[in-house]
Amino acid sequence: AQKITQTQPGMFVQEKEAVTLDCTYDTSDPSYGLFWYKQPSSGEMIFLIYQGSYDQQNATEGRYSLNFQKARKSANLVISASQLGDSAMYFCAMRGRTSGSRLTFGEGTQLTVNP
Amino acid sequence: DAGVIQSPRHEVTEMGQEVTLRCKPISGHNSLFWYRQTMMRGLELLIYFNNNVPIDDSGMPEDRFSAKMPNASFSTLKIQPSEPRDSAVYFCASSLFEFAVGGYRVYETQYFGPGTRLLVL
Numbered sequence: 001a002q003k004i005t006q007t008q009p010g011m012f013v014q015e016k017e018a019v020t021l022d023c024t025y026d027t028s029d030p031s032y033g034l035f036w037y038k039q040p041s042s043g044e045m046i047f048l049i050y051q052g053s054y055d056q057q058n059a060t061e062g063r064y065s066l067n068f069q070k071a072r073k074s075a076n077l078v079i080s081a082s083q084l085g086d087s088a089m090y091f092c093a094m095r096g097r098t099s100g101s102r103l104t105f106g107e108g109t110q111l112t113v114n115p
Numbered sequence: 116d117a118g119v120i121q122s123p124r125h126e127v128t129e130m131g132q133e134v135t136l137r138c139k140p141i142s143g144h145n146s147l148f149w150y151r152q153t154m155m156r157g158l159e160l161l162i163y164f165n166n167n168v169p170i171d172d173s174g175m176p177e178d179r180f181s182a183k184m185p186n187a188s189f190s191t192l193k194i195q196p197s198e199p200r201d202s203a204v205y206f207c208a209s210s211l212f213e214f215a216v217g218g219y220r221v222y223e224t225q226y227f228g229p230g231t232r233l234l235v236l
Contacts, residue, residue: 035224035225037227043204043229043230043232044227044228044229044230045206045208045227045230046227047224047225047226047227050224091158100170100171101146101148101163101165101170101171101210101212101223101225102160102163102171103148103160103225105157105158107157108157
């Protein structure tokens with residue numbers, strides 16, 4: 001079984017500052033993938049970034065980066081230079097070899113960017 | 116490029132009525148997923164298809180729910196009869212499933228549609 005834990009129900013950040021959203025996971029799969037999605041108030045789910053468990057480097061996509069610490073089983077999302085449009089719910093998710101194509105989601109973190 | 120297309124975007128119906136949700140995956144994708152999102156249960160996978168074949172339907176809540184994928188470009192999720200507890204946002208997602216190369220598995224990204232907000236009165 002796989003489990004994703006997002007311990008921050010809500011986070012606040014000032015515009016232009018960086019923010020880290022926490023994600024820890026639990027799996028017995030030796031091979032897995034980690035994903036972050038953004039869900040703004042309009043409701044759509046937007047893919048942000050992906051990290052494979054065997055990737056040597058931390059994933060980056062523009063202002064998004066993933067702080068992957070395999071030994072600690074954490075995959076924190078870092079958003080640099082926050083913008084007002086970053087205000088949204090953020091979900092961490094994972095898939096493992098034994099889970100087929102099934103994605104396991106965390107409960108989400110609601111990020112609010114203040115002007 | 117067109118993303119995943121879902122229709123309708125909003126649906127309000129009365130208890131007992133049949134509801135059909137539709138999804139068109141991204142062209143070229145061969146995996147399709149149906150999710151349900153509620154405040155109480157978060158995001159739940161209902162069923163997914165690989166190459167139009169249902170692979171895992173263990174998340175389908177009960178016999179009132181059924182899903183089909185008659186071809187690579189279309190899928191439906193049907194609820195008959197609908198109940199108030201079915202009220203939720205239903206997402207369709209698609210991805211390109213590829214077999215492992217050299218023993219290294221790349222986990223393909225699932226791209227979500229805009230969702231259908233269903234309200235059953």
